[in-house]
Structure formats: C-alpha cells, structure tokens
Amino acid sequence: MISRRNILQAASLIPLAAAVSACAVTPGAGLASRRNYTPSGLPLRRVHVSEDRVIRTIAGLRPFRRNGFNVSAERRNDKVIVHNYGHGGGGITLSWGSSHLAMELASKTPHKQCAVLGCGALGLTAARLMQDQGWQVTIYARDLPPHTTSNVAGGQWSATSVFDRPEVSAAFLSQYELAMQHSYRYFQNLVGPRYGVRWISNYHVLPQALNGETLPEQYPYLYPQRIDMARDQHPFDADHVYHYDTMLVEPAIFLPALTEDFHTAGGKIVIREFHSQSELMNLQEPVIINSTGLGAKTLFNDQNMLAIKGQLSFLLPQPEVDYIIVGNNGHYMFPRSDGVLLGGSFDRDIYDTTPDETTRRRIISGHRAFFMRMDDPWSV
Numbered sequence: 048m049i050s051r052r053n054i055l056q057a058a059s060l061i062p063l064a065a066a067v068s069a070c071a072v073t074p075g076a077g078l079a080s081r082r083n084y085t086p087s088g089l090p091l092r093r094v095h096v097s098e099d100r101v102i103r104t105i106a107g108l109r110p111f112r113r114n115g116f117n118v119s120a121e122r123r124n125d126k127v128i129v130h131n132y133g134h135g136g137g138g139i140t141l142s143w144g145s146s147h148l149a150m151e152l153a154s155k156t157p158h159k160q161c162a163v164l165g166c167g168a169l170g171l172t173a174a175r176l177m178q179d180q181g182w183q184v185t186i187y188a189r190d191l192p193p194h195t196t197s198n199v200a201g202g203q204w205s206a207t208s209v210f211d212r213p214e215v216s217a218a219f220l221s222q223y224e225l226a227m228q229h230s231y232r233y234f235q236n237l238v239g240p241r242y243g244v245r246w247i248s249n250y251h252v253l254p255q256a257l258n259g260e261t262l263p264e265q266y267p268y269l270y271p272q273r274i275d276m277a278r279d280q281h282p283f284d285a286d287h288v289y290h291y292d293t294m295l296v297e298p299a300i301f302l303p304a305l306t307e308d309f310h311t312a313g314g315k316i317v318i319r320e321f322h323s324q325s326e327l328m329n330l331q332e333p334v335i336i337n338s339t340g341l342g343a344k345t346l347f348n349d350q351n352m353l354a355i356k357g358q359l360s361f362l363l364p365q366p367e368v369d370y371i372i373v374g375n376n377g378h379y380m381f382p383r384s385d386g387v388l389l390g391g392s393f394d395r396d397i398y399d400t401t402p403d404e405t406t407r408r409r410i411i412s413g414h415r416a417f418f419m420r421m422d423d424p425w426s427v
C-alpha cells in the first residue's frame with residue numbers, strides 16, 4: 048500500500064553525495080531540485096527525440112496465448128513433451144521462471160537426455176537449467192539469435208501483456224506468480240555487464256490515480272522502491288506518476304551470453320525447422336521441451352495462440368539517460384546501450400514483421416511531445 052509516509056520516506060532517500068557529485072560536473076545543475084533525481088539519486092535527463100537521431104525501426108510478434116503461457120507435460124508415443132511457450136509480452140521476464148517449472152516437469156522422468164525446440168529466451172534458459180541438472184541437451188531451432196523474437200524484446204523486467212484476464216484460471220495465475228518469483232531471483236544473480244542486466248528506475252505515467260490494476264500494486268514484493276509520486280516529486284508534465292525499480296535486460300547481450308554458457312556446458316545446437324509433430328517423433332531424445340514461441344501455434348495447432356505485433360524505433364544511445372518511462376499513452380522508453388528504445392504498439396492478430404510508417408511516426412511524435420515538456424535543468 049502507498050502511504051504518505053512511504054512517499055516522504057522515499058523522498059528522503061536521495062543520496063546527498065550522488066546529487067552533489069552530479070551537480071559538480073553538470074552545467075545548470077544549480078537549478079536542479081529533488082524532483083530532477085531518481086529516488087536512488089541519479090539525474091533525470093531528457094531524451095532527445097528527433098527524426099535525425101533515429102538509427103533503426105524494427106517489429107516483432109509477441110507469442111501471445113489468450114489463456115496464459117503453457118507449461119505442461121504430455122506423453123506422445125515413447126516421448127514426453129514438456130511445453131514451455133506462449134509468454135506474450137513478458138517472455139524475457141518470465142524466461143528463467145517458466146523454464147524452471149518446465150525443468151521440474153522434465154526432471155520427473157527417468158531420463159537424462161533432452162531436445163529443446165527453440166533458441167529464444169525460453170529455449171536457452173530451459174536448456175541451461177536442464178544442463179545444470181546434469182542432462183545432455185541439444186537445441187533444435189529454425190532461427191538463432193540475433194534472429195529470434197527474443198532479440199526484438201525491449202527487456203523491461205515486468206510480465207505485461209501475457210494473457211487476457213477473463214480467459215485465465217486461478218491455477219494459471221498461481222503458475223504465473225510462481226514463474227515471476229523464480230525469474231526475479233534468477234535474474235538478480237545475473238546483474239552486471241556480462242549478461243546485460245541492471246536495476247533501473249521506472250516512471251509509470253498513468254491516465255488516472257492508482258486503482259490496483261498495475262503489476263507493482265498486485266505483486267509489490269517484485270517491485271522495490273514503489274512511490275505514488277506527487278506533482279513536485281518528478282520532472283514530467285503528468286498528474287499521475289508511479290515510481291518503482293525493475294531490472295532491464297539487454298537481449299543483444301543476454302542471449303549471446305546464454306548461448307556461450309550453453310556451449311561451455313557441452314550443449315549442441317542444430318539448425319532445423321520442424322513442419323509436423325511426426326518429425327519430432329523421429330528425434331533420438333526421449334524428452335522434448337517445446338519452446339517454439341509463436342511457432343507452437345502451427346506446430347502444435349494451438350488455437351489459443353496469436354501474434355501481437357510490436358514495433359520499436361531506436362535513437363542514438365544517450366548514456367546520461369538512466370530511467371524507464373512506461374504507460375505514457377501506451378508509449379514506453381527504455382535506455383539501452385544499443386540505443387534509446389521507443390515503443391508503443393500492440394497490434395493483435397497481425398503476422399507481418401514489416402515496420403509500419405504511420406506507427407513509426409506516432410511513436411516518435413508521442414515521445415517527442417512528452418520529453419519536450421519534461422523539466423531538465425541541465426539541458427542548454
């Protein structure tokens with residue numbers, strides 16, 4: 048629960064040393080006040096949004112399952128298939144946790160050899176966890192990083208757009224929470240440059256006051272430093288701003304690091320596309336972990352699966368920008384080392400990854416208007 052006491056406590060958390068050191072090196076800092084710093088004491092700098100700073104625009108298809116991701120086991124002939132797919136807009140976040148649940152199911156069999164289908168975040172984490180259990184693992188995949196949907200992900204640690212609320216069961220919601228809990232712990236072990244994971248302030252710009260619908264309100268123990276901010280506690284032109292910290296995972300660093308770990312642990316990768324389940328029955332491995340993402344829609348004829356297209360434009364990197372904006376009229380900004388990511392599109396049932404020019408312009412102009420109105424006393 049957010050109380051006035053929490054707000055005041057958080058406001059007092061700005062480390063004086065951080066504020067003073069930022070002031071010492073940054074022009075104009077004399078005009079900065081507390082609202083120009085994150086609760087952890089980092090300066091809040093404006094993102095420079097303009098057409099001539101755009102370096103690329105890409106789109107990907109979120110592997111969305113209306114009734115939530117599928118982690119379950121089934122027997123087919125002499126094989127056990129463990130499903131691990133359908134994580135929508137939260138597959139990076141859920142990867143370790145969902146794969147942990149899949150690993151537990153596979154570990155109930157007497158075998159020690161498995162095939163993992165897919166080499167995105169779900170396939171790689173499942174493969175690594177099976178190796179940690181002493182299994183011999185081969186990944187079979189049509190596409191490898193950097194050509195998977197997982198490479199397109201923004202990488203904010205928050206399991207959003209994962210299911211349609213009216214479609215999910217209480218049992219699924221328990222599984223979802225368990226997966227988030229496991230993932231939250233796993234990712235914390237990977238914080239640092241080697242895996243491209245770091246903690247970061249998030250500013251959630253809401254259209255109305257908090258009403259219990261955001262994930263940080265529903266799972267407060269997964270979102271530290273939550274503050275329902277008053278107008279004078281942040282530099283944005285917005286009435287309702289909710290602050291919390293999350294991790295940010297950079298897919299272009301995380302996925303190659305996992306691939307390297309997989310090889311180091313003796314894993315083998317085979318590039319192969321499967322067109323039917325009967326092809327799977329010819330694999331030599333007795334256990335198959337299905338992490339094919341959207342591919343499961345056709346390969347396993349899952350009618351609950353659909354694509355939600357998402358498009359991103361990247362600006363030149365701005366190392367001084369170190370906070371996330373989400374919920375800003377559906378727009379979001381993540382500052383990554385490979386560019387400042389601007390997103391904000393969710394097109395259901397669209398299966399084309401070609402970027403759309405109207406969407407691109409909307410995302411750029413929406414962010415431009417937002418950051419132009421931001422108070423940045425250091426900008427000259």
Ligand SMILES: Cc1cc2nc3c(=O)[nH]c(=O)nc-3n(C[C@H](O)[C@H](O)[C@H](O)COP(=O)(O)OP(=O)(O)OC[C@H]3O[C@@H](n4cnc5c(N)ncnc54)[C@H](O)[C@@H]3O)c2cc1C
Pocket residue numbers: 106107108109110132133134135136137138139140141164165166167168169170187188189190191195196197198199200201202203204205206319320321322338339340341342343346356357358359390
């Ligand atoms: C624009 C955008 C932003 C996103 N932002 C975030 C975010 O901030 N945070 C977050 O947690 N998530 C985010 N996501 C969601 C995330 O990208 C996905 O949930 C995640 O990548 C799914 O991982 P996956 O391993 O299941 O699928 P994929 O990465 O698609 O991997 C699937 C693998 O299966 C293989 N495959 C599929 N079919 C076959 C077949 N028939 N035969 C052989 N191989 C096959 C593919 O080649 C690939 O190797 C975002 C997604 C998009 C599009």
